[in-house]
Amino acid sequence: MNENLTADERYRRLRACTLYLLDMDGTLYLGDEVFDGAVDFIRTLEATGRSYIYLTNNSSRAGEDYITRLRRLGFPCERENVFTSGMATGLWMREHAAGKPVFVVGTRAFQRELASYGVNLLTASLDDKSLPDRVDTVCVGFDTELVYRDLQLAVHYLRKGARFIAANPDWVCPMPGGEVLPDCGSICALLTASTGVKPVYIGKPDRNMVDLISEERKIPNGKICCVGDRLYTDIAVAQNAGAVSVCVLSGESDQAMIDAAERKPDYVLRDVKELAGILRP
Ligand SMILES: [Mg+2]
Numbered sequence: 001m002n003e004n005l006t007a008d009e010r011y012r013r014l015r016a017c018t019l020y021l022l023d024m025d026g027t028l029y030l031g032d033e034v035f036d037g038a039v040d041f042i043r044t045l046e047a048t049g050r051s052y053i054y055l056t057n058n059s060s061r062a063g064e065d066y067i068t069r070l071r072r073l074g075f076p077c078e079r080e081n082v083f084t085s086g087m088a089t090g091l092w093m094r095e096h097a098a099g100k101p102v103f104v105v106g107t108r109a110f111q112r113e114l115a116s117y118g119v120n121l122l123t124a125s126l127d128d129k130s131l132p133d134r135v136d137t138v139c140v141g142f143d144t145e146l147v148y149r150d151l152q153l154a155v156h157y158l159r160k161g162a163r164f165i166a167a168n169p170d171w172v173c174p175m176p177g178g179e180v181l182p183d184c185g186s187i188c189a190l191l192t193a194s195t196g197v198k199p200v201y202i203g204k205p206d207r208n209m210v211d212l213i214s215e216e217r218k219i220p221n222g223k224i225c226c227v228g229d230r231l232y233t234d235i236a237v238a239q240n241a242g243a244v245s246v247c248v249l250s251g252e253s254d255q256a257m258i259d260a261a262e263r264k265p266d267y268v269l270r271d272v273k274e275l276a277g278i279l280r281p
Pocket residue numbers: 023024025026027228229230251
């Protein structure tokens with residue numbers, strides 16, 4: 001970035017954004033520890049007439065679960081402020097698989113989310129006689145309730161020519177103490193190994209989620225700012241969608257990773273507290 005620019009010039013694109021898409025873990029909090037100034041940052045967005053959506057690739061929980069969690073941590077949050085890869089997948093299905101049978105591998109929360117978008121879903125809980133021989137689509141999420149029958153049926157349907165759609169490409173989900181859980185991308189890798197069929201992913205870094213929000217809110221992508229700590233999801237989704245990107249150094253990325261990155265974020269800030277200072281008049 002040109003160091004000779006005044007702060008006014010440097011932050012013009014950032015300040016012009018009217019909708020902020022916010023990553024949560026590593027950006028607003030880590031586990032149950034809320035970062036200093038994070039709630040105040042949300043209040044600053046509200047006070048300056050900007051809107052915001054908490055955006056997550058995690059498809060194991062429903063939007064409702066995030067509302068409960070964010071409120072418990074002290075963040076303002078209404079239904080309209082949350083968008084998950086599961087919700088994006090529901091919207092995608094409503095448009096591309098309306099009325100068609102969809103075999104779903106995902107948590108009960110994910111299934112409920114898809115059902116709320118009118119998806120005609122079938123699951124491994126049905127007995128063999130109630131299941132058709134073919135379906136239109138196999139749809140996979142981050143399934144923390146996975147059983148072998150899910151995999152067996154998904155393989156059957158993919159080999160019979162079903163389309164393969166998945167909520168989010170993450171290989172693992174980070175857990176406290178440096179542990180990880182196998183995430184949606186790893187479950188899909190197993191299915192690909194068994195069938196040769198590769199999924200189309202809906203979540204970050206695919207531009208789908210930003211495009212869906214842009215369409216719904218009638219805000220062009222160039223006026224949307226993605227804030228997050230992961231270069232290959234939070235920042236990449238902004239770059240793929242032509243939105244503005246802010247990488248905060250409060251989570252996964254450090255300056256060395258940004259220096260090494262081929263595509264740089266538009267802005268690199270210490271944390272959302274610094275971002276709030278920039279957005280305040
Ligand atoms: Mg994060």
